[in-house]
Amino acid sequence: MPAxxxxxxxxDALLAILKDRFTKHEARHKGLSWADVQVRLEAQPEALRSLSAMEASGGEPDVIGQDADSAQYIFCDCSAESPEGRRNICYDPRGYEKRRDEGLPVSGSALGMAAEMGIEVLDEEHYGLLQSLGSFDTKSQSWLKTPSEVAKLGGGIFGDRRFGRVFVYHNTPQSFYRARGFRGMLKV
Structure with a gap:
């Protein structure tokens, strides 16, 4: 959780930014009301801290839906490309430590940064939902929450959009690239 x-x-400044984005991109959250979202946010200061961290790192968080079971609003990084302040990272802390110990200029790990921010790394299902709402990651890539069965075998997954299609690929968790970051998700 952000300190x-x-x-x-x-x-107030953050709520104004979020309201403006919510209003400009109504297609991302058809049938949802900003007034209801704002009431929920104002009751959860820890969620505002997390959204502030998402905003500060270039994520441009916005509501992309509402969880059918819990009725929580789903916020996601909606920047056109993977957030600039969260790129050049490995997937997990172990991969980051390995690369750092090798003297390589890696900036952190997706899982570590997400934990510090109090958010989750976007999973494949929600990445697909996001991509159905627009065209994202056409020049960048985003680490995705890796299923445990893939992680146990030493893999990590990431996604992007190329050639008008969404792709999900695999790589080792210690790999890092200047254009690969991660998108976060927060349920409120």
């Missing part, structure tokens, strides 16, 4: 509490001024 510290947002001031009233910071909360």
């Amino acid at each position: 510290g509490k947002l001031s009233k001024k910071q909360q």
Whole structure:
């Protein structure tokens, strides 16, 4: 969870940004009301801290739906490309430590950064949902939450959009590239 509490001024500024984005991109959340989302956010200051961290790292978080079981709003990084402040990273902390110990200029890990921000790495299902709402990662790639059966075998998965299609690929968790980051998700 991000450290510290947002001031009233910071909360108001963040809510204004989120409201503006929500209003401009209504197709991402048809049938949902900003007033309802705002009430939920104002009751959960820890969610505002996480959304602030998503915004500060270039994620441009927005609502992409509502969980059918829990009725929680699903926020996701909706920047056109993988968030700039979360690129050049390995998938997991072990991969990051290995690359760092080799003296390579890696910036962190998707799982480590997500934990610090109080969010989840976007999974393949929600990545597909996001991609159904627009064209994302046409010049970048995003690590995705890797299923345990793949991780146990030493793999990690990531996605992008090329040639008008969405692709999900595999790589080793310690791999890192300047254009590969991760997208986060937060349920509120």
